[in-house]
Amino acid sequence: MEITRNNFLDELDTIKRDLSKSCFVGFDAEFTALLSTECFKHRLFDTSEERYDKLKNKVSNMIMTQVGLTMFQYNRDLDSYTATGYTFHLCPQVFGDIDQSFIFQASTLNFLCKHNFDFNKFTYEGLPYLSQVEEARVRQSLKDKSLFNDLSRMLTMEEEKQLQQYQSQVSKWLKRSQEDTLYLDVENPVLRYITHIEVRMSFPEVLTTDSLGNSKKILIYRDKDVEGAHSAPIAILEDNLMSHLLGFSQIISLLSESQKPIVGHNIFLDTVLLHNQFIGPLPNRYKDFKNNIHTMFPNVYDTKYISHEMSMKLSYHEVWKSNALQDLYEFFSEGKCKKLQNGVNLIKLSRPFNVKQSYHEAGWDSYCTGYCFIRLGHWTACENRGSYRPVGPVETLSALAPYCNKVNIIRGAVQYMNLAEDDPPRHRPGLLHLRALAKRTINVAEVASELATFGSLDIKPYGSRTALIAASSRHTTQVILKQYKNSKVYRIAPYSVYRHSTAGRMAIWSGALITGSLVLYLLHRKLK
Structure with a gap:
């Protein structure tokens, strides 16, 4: 299912329910840049820390435009999995002094056009979001009672005009109408919050609240004597405003709070963008970055790394032709894995995607990733016990525990980034x-x-x-x-550091010079 700002609130409870019932969540994201320049070329020299240092200052204006989440629920009676997929469309927002910016590479535009990316959904219907740092700034402004004034000063001319019309509408209603209530249609949630406050300040005798059943309407009571009349507390208005501003960040918070295992494919860059977009600016220290991601998502699996390690257990004729997501998914879904000819769990979608199922569409890719994870876990669990039969999620996660929090490093000096512990030593031969x-x-x-x-x-x-x-x-x-x-x-x-590096040679010569000087000094004293 596609989720935009038009249906997000309507579907939020369903998303929460699907997440609570899931045993793990498939994850995928599409970006505004591909990092294809020479600066970002993957080199065998790089450790994961060096790779991070290359990225951290270059991706600050790069964002996820789509996030795919697929919740996998296990049916114990049928030994089967049901997958419910969502594609979330995201778009940066302007709010107060927060003006989120991003870059779009021309090469990325071509790539997205090739894969039928819907730019209208991104621009007109994309969900807003805030990082934890941005959220803290907004909440502090609410606490300081400065947010309303800040927002009022930053209204556009069109918004100023609209606000004056609302004020005029209320004034005419109070003077010329005998009706007890008035409804104002205010589409923009931020302007709706400002309108509530402005109307209350300009007309102290009226009461305002959001209309039941239609959060886009403001209901105004003529006075407190009207039966059932009440003003929405300021705290409620602020919560409604924050809910809008947080948008997709609420889903990130739900994922973090649920502690459900997150499964991605080749997600090193994804973790960097997750931090930048939903936690805050990337820290200078690589260890701080890893700690922040691990705190938010304590159980992360990367099917790129898992499949690489498990491919070494197969012969040349048995193994997949590559562990790119599409090749890996088709290897398992088309029954090409000879190890899994019998006793495999059925995996089905609870509903078809309402977009064409195509790779590089975040929702579909998140489903394929979770599908591969189940098959890889099934294979590992059956190898461990020596027999092939259906495998539940507890046994799957137990079998794949050695791969938990190990994120694949493409063509680097180390095989993976370890989110929970120190990274492994270099596995490449010496330079x-x-x-x-x-x-x-x-x-x-x-x-x-x-x-x-x-x-x-x-x-x-x-x-x-x-x-x-x-x-x-x-x-x-x-x-x-x-x-x-x-x-x-x-x-x-x-x-050799000592033979070939300038510092090493200087250390050797300095040591030799000091040793020589000491020997001469001792000889001189002895002769004297």
């Missing part, structure tokens, strides 16, 4: 140091082209005549070292 012998300057592109035939690797300059090489496998490093053992063009050797 190689290359020195040009025949030329005074090194051409990195030329070297990369020459070495590419030996396997996957990355090269970066390390000086005018030197470079560092990071290879994806030990086999690649061994082949390169063997091939260039007697080369007259390049000298390639395992990298």
Whole structure:
């Protein structure tokens, strides 16, 4: 189901109920940028901390435009799962001194157009949201009684004109009508809040409240003597305003409070954007970032990492052709997994998506992610017990516990980011140091082209005549070292901090100088 600002309040209770009944939640998001520039190229040199440092200052104006959530509910009697999917459309908002901004890369626009992204839903119907930092600012303004004045000063000319019309309408009604009540149609929730306050200040004798059954109407009573008349407390008006401003952030809070396991596919960037968009500006310290995400979502699974690890248990002819989400989903959904020919749980959608089921549509991708998670968990649980039969969510989560909070790192020096503990040590082979012998300057592109035939690797300059090489496998490093053992063009050797880094050489020479000076001093004293 698609959720926009038009149906969000109507569906909120249903979403809460689906979440409460679920055993875990599939997650996916679509972004306004693809980070395809050279600056964001995934390199074998990068640890997860270095990858984070590259991203944190570049994604501040990048947002999620769609978030897909699929709640998976388990039916114990039928040993089956029912999936209920939602696609939430999001759009930044302007409120008081909060003016959320974002960038759209041209390449991303082309990508989204190719996948039939609905820009009208994004612009006209997207849900607002606030980060925890922004929410705290608004609540403090409410507490200080400064929010109303701030909002009044920032009204557009059109909104000022509309507010004056409401005031005039109330004035004419009081003077010329005998009716006990008046209804004002105020579509904009922020203007509705301001109208309540302005009417109460201008006409102290009247009572105002939101109309029952239609929150977009303000109901005004002529005076307190009208039967059933009452004014909505200011606290209620403020809660209604906050509910509107928070929008999709309420869903994020529900997910956090529920402590339900969150399942995504290749979600390193997703976690960075979740922090920036719903917690607050990204912290300088990588550990603080991890701690904040882990506090909000204590149980995160990444099917990209899980499938990579489990692929090593299959032969070449058994394994999926790639663990991209589409390939992985089709591998399991089309029954290509020989390990899961019998005893698998049925997985069905509670209702079809009301958009075309296509990849890179957040709701559909979140369903595919959860589907793969169930199949991977089923396979692992059955391997653990040695027999294949239907598997419930408790056993699935127990079987996949070793992968919990491990987020895949694409083409990096480490395999995953560990949200709950320290990251693992580098799993790549040690770096190689290359020195040009025949030329005074090194051409990195030329070297990369020459070495590419030996396997996957990355090269970066390390000086005018030197470079560092990071290879994806030990086999690649061994082949390169063997091939260039007697080369007259390049000298390639395992990298050593002491031999090849300026700091290391300085430390050695400084140590030698100090040691030499001490020896001379002692000899001098002995001779003297």
